[in-house]
Each structure stands twice: as structure tokens, then as C-alpha cells.
Amino acid sequence: MHGSASSGWLLVALCAATGAYCLLRMRSSVEAQRRTAADEALMGFGMALMAVPAAAFTPPPWAWPAYAAVFGAAAVRALWTARTSTHHLHHLVGAGAMVYMALAMGGSPAHGHGGSGVPLLTGALLLYFAGYVLLTGVRLVPVPAVAASGGSETGTGGGSDGWGDRPELARACRLSMGIAMVAMLLTM
Template sequence: MHGPAASGWLLVALCTATGAYCLLRLRSTVEEQRRAAVDEALMGFGMAAMAVPTAAYTPPTWAWPAFAVLFGAAALRALWAARGGARHLHHLVGASAMVYMAVAMAGTPNDTSGHGHGSTGLPLLTGLLLLYFSGYVLLGGVRLIPAPAVAGAPRAAGWGDRPELARACRLSMGIAMVAMLLTL
């Protein structure tokens, strides 16, 4: 993505850590948790790869169309899964936003300075995606406020079954998506 190199590397670190935690969530005993973890790990690592500053690495010309195809397939998978519940609609919006950013980046000349070129996307679509993800981040932040503990309530056993960590993971990816859309 376009933008200062320091913020790009921070996005890479955040998204890589998020993707790595999502891989840990694959050890969950709950099938729905594992399925969501696969989607979120793909998003985390894909966002990390797209956020690498161009000053450090200039992707080959085929990389952006490859990202578009990969996230297009993820969007189709999320669309298919959305038949069973609205939760997958967020994955559909996220994967579609990644397709949009990859297509916008494919039409942009390479810049080795690590700084932006200006606007490369459609302002209305970028604005709508920013509005959606900003709302998602604000709502996700409110959901992280701890509720009072209930005496005798069962505690999650492993890293894969910690809903508060999964929410924090989703929140960090939402923040990263806002940052990436701002640099578009």
C-alpha cells in the first residue's frame, strides 16, 4: 500500500501477529471457530503482504492480480457461507475490500520511495468502505469492554477458544483495514 514506510511496517507487524494468532485458533474444538480462523488468518497474512512498503520490496506485476484472484475466491467462499448466517457477511465485505485494493494497486505505477501517489481508488467506494470499517472498529472496541465475571462460569481452556482474544484479533484487522483504505 502507499504511505510512509514506518506505518507500513507497523501494519505488517500487526497483521502478521493477527494472522499467527488466527493459526493458533485452528486448534479450537469448535468447528465454527476453526472455520472463522482460516478466513481471518488469510486476511491477516494477506493484509501483511499488501502492506509491505514499496521502498523495501516492489512486488512483481503479477502480484496484485494474484491478490485480487485470491481474495475474490475468499469473497465467493464467504458469500456461500453467508447462506447460513450474517456473520460471514463481514468476511465478504473484508475480502471484497481486499479485491478492491488489489485492483486499485494493480493500476498504480511502482514507487520505490515508500510514499503515496495520491488517490488510486474510487472515492465513493473508498468512503463507503471506510465508513463500514470505522463503524466496525468502534463497535468492536465497545464489545471489548469487559463484562463482570459470573461466579462458576466455565473458563475457556485453550488459546483457540478465547472469544475475547478473537474479538481483539478482529478489531486489530479492522483498524488495519481502515489504515490501508486511508492510504489508497
């Protein structure tokens, strides 16, 4: 992505930290949460790699089609799992946006960062993710405490429930990735 190096590194740090937290969420005892966390970890680390400032590292020409292939596969998986969960429709849009950005950046001069995408598609994705960020932010504010199934109020009783299964942290993770996606799309 083009832009200042300091904002690029902040975006890398945000996305990598989000991806790392999503890896921790994969320890959940709930299979659906593990799958969702895996999808979000892939998105977080992929976004971190794509956000590395061009001054620090210019990916080889084969990297952009590889990103497109990985996120294309993630989009197919999200489409398949969207049959049972509407949240995976968001993963489908996110993976599709990553494919779009990878192809746009791969088609830019010298295969550098900051490709020039289709303005209408970029605008539509910006509107979607800006709306997603606002909606997720509103949902994050009044999250009530949820008692664990084992009867413990701390969320640590009755299994591996803990801070990795807290819904407000998962929402904050999704919010930060949405904000990062908006920032990445703005540089298109």
C-alpha cells in the same frame, strides 16, 4: 501502500501477528470457529503482504491480479457461508475490499503501492470499517468470563478449550484487523 516506512512495518507486524493468532485459533474443537479463524488468518496474512512498504519490496506485476484472485475466491466462499452465519457477511465485505485494493494498486503507475481507487467506494469502505471498529471496540470492553463446558473455570478442562477459544481474544483480533483495514484504505 504508500506512507511512511515505519508505519508500514507496524501495519505489517500487526497484521502478521493477528494472522498468526488466527492460525492458533484454528485448533478449536468447534468447527465453525475453525472456519472463521481460517478466514481471518488469510485476511491477516494477506493484509500483511499488501502493507509491506514499497521502499522494501515492490511486488511483480502479476502479484496484484493474484491477490485479487485469492481474495475473490475468499469472497465467493464468504458469500456461500453467509447463508448460515451473518458474521460471514463481514468477511465478504473484507474480502471485497481486499480485491478492490489489489486491483487499484495493480492499476497504479509502475504497479507500485498506493493505488488510486474510486473515491466513493473508498469512502464507503472507510465508513463501514470505521463503524465496525467502533462496534467491535464497544463489544470488547465488558466481556464476561465464560465457563468451559467441562466445568473448569480456567477454560482448560474438558477438551482443547484454552486461550485460543477465548471470545475476547477473537474480538481483539477482529478489532486489530479492522483498524489495519482503515489504515490501508486511508492510503488509497
